[in-house]
Each structure stands twice: as structure tokens, then as C-alpha cells.
Amino acid sequence: MKYTPWFIRAIVILLIIIVALTSCNEEKNEAKITIGEVTRSVFYAPEYVAVAQGFFEEEGLEVEIQTTAGGDKTMAALLAGSVDIALVGAETSIYVYQQGAEDPVINFAQLTQTDGTFLFARDAEASFDWNQLKQSTFLGQRKGGMPQMAGEFTLNKHGIDPQNDLELIQNVDFANIASAFASGTGDYVQLFEPQASIFEQEGRGKVVASFGTESGHLPYTVFMTKQSYINDNKEMVQKFTNGLHKAQAWVDSHSAEEIAEVILPYFKDIDQSILVSSINRYKEQGTYATDPIIDEEEWNNLLDVMSAAGELEQRVDSQTIVDNTYAEQATSSK
Secondary structure (H helix, E strand, O other): OOOHHHHHHHHHHHHHHHHHHHHHHHHHHHOEEEEEEOOOOHHHHHHHHHHHOOHHHHOOOEEEEEEOOOHHHHHHHHHHOOOOEEEEOOHHHHHHHHOOOOOOEEEEEEEEOOOOEEEEEOOOOOOOOHHHHOOOEEEOOOOOOHHHHHHHHHHHHOOOOOOOOOEEEOOOOHHHHHHHHHOOOOOEEEEEOOHHHHHHHOOOOEEEEEHHHHHOOOOOEEEEEEHHHHHHOHHHHHHHHHHHHHHHHHHHHOOHHHHHHHHHHHOOOOOHHHHHHHHHHHHHOOOEOOOOOOOHHHHHHHHHHHHHOOOOOOOOOHHHHEOOHHHHHHHHOO
């Protein structure tokens, strides 16, 4: 009997340890966020910086990035709950809203603020004029996606009707556009970096214009999630936005060479000099947002671009599916 008090104390201590470990594991699971990104791209450099530099970890978050092939698949993954947060064009949230979703998708933090594509010409020797696109073959992007809508918006601005003034090819999957151009399809193609820099290095042509510069500021790529997820995870959404803003500030204050060195593990098959060239192009035209706030002017420009493309049933007020609460808190705490 003299051992009973010790035995009981041991059992109690063991139970306390088990409960504490279980609680820690539960907290760890609760602090894990899975991002679904529409593609792996230098265009999303601040996202990779946030992970690689430990900015999300500083906020107590474990963040995993999954790459899906296309905006439709990324949105499907978000709606199905296989990812917590989607990094995709803001237009996808509008499409979901237009379909009358009971659990709307909310934009809460902006990553890029311009289109990320460049007009690439096969003829590297000729000087460029927008009128040269008339009667040419143009290898474009998916109908209804932001790259194509921003491209058409720009062409219209320069007096070119994309449906009648050129041969517009839109039946090539996003992942195969570069290889289609390399095999000889199209006089012009709309490319993201680093593909544009790679093609220049290979002597396949040259970048002659930027759709990002031409189409202006808009919430091009945004972190978004379902309203129900925000309702259940407000603190995590805030921490995520805090970590993102730290990364945005870091990218804004560091050189393309420094950024390339940090994100290189995400682009193992790409030469570091190509990464530097790509990042430089995006930094020079102000593509990377310096804060996560989605402002009214940018949102209205997005609606204008979608309307011109015939993809907007009616204008959607930003307050309906944009929540800047977390972005504003993140920036005010700096």
C-alpha cells in the first residue's frame, strides 16, 4: 500500500503528458494551411518567399503549397475542400458568385497587381508596332481567364479586334502553349515569365510588349477562400495575411538577385540567371503588390476588363466578395 500514492501520482502525471501532447498535436493540425496555386510561376515569387524565409512560420503556421493545372481546377479544389486557400485570379471568385454559390469565395489578400504576361514575337529582328498583329496568327490563352481577358483588353485599346483582325488560337491548354509556339504555331504568343526569358535566350524571338503595363493595376492574383473557412478560422487567416505582408515588404526591398536565390529551390530546372531576368521584369513594371489590400480602383478595372471580354453578367460590388479586414490589420501592425 505504501506504493499506491506514488503509483497514482505517476498515472496522473502520465495522463497530463498525454493530454498536453494531444493538445499540441491538435494545435499543430489547426495551424496547418494548404494553398492551391494555379501554376508554379515566378509571377508568384512573394508566396515562395513567405515560406522560404519563414514568415508564415513566424506567425505559427505550417503552410503547404500544391500546384494545380488551371484556374478552374484550383477553384474546384477549393470548393471541394481539398485545399484551404486558393491562389488564383480574382475573376474566378466572381464566376462562383455569379453562379449563386451559398458559400461564396472571398478575396482577402492580393499577391499581384498587374497581368503577368508578355507579348512575344517570333520575328526578333523587326521593330514592333501594334498594327503588325493585324492578319497575324496569335497564340492566346484560355477564354474567360485573366491572361486572355487582359490580352483582349489591350488589343482593343490599340484598335485591334481580336476576333476579326487576327487569327486567334485559344484551343491549346495552358501547359502546352509554350511548346506549341516552339513547334511553330503562331506569329505572336502571350507568355508568362520565366518562359519569355527562356525563349529569348534560346533565340526563338523577343518580348515586344507587356500586357501588365498595358492593362493597368487590377487584383490579378489573389488569395481567396470560402466564407465558411474564414468564419471558422479568422485568427489563422489573419496570421496568414501577416506572413504574406512580411514577404511582400521583403520582396519590395530586395534585389532580383536576392529574391532569385531564395526561390531557386522552387524552380530547380531553371537557370538562376533566367530567374533574375524574370523577377526584374516583374519588379520593374510593379507587378508584385507591396501590400495585400485590394482597393476599389483596382477592382473596378478588373470589372472593366471582364466586361470588355463579355464575361461579366453584372458588375459585382467589391464589398460583396472582398474582405480587406485582414489585409488592413496586417499593414497597420507594421
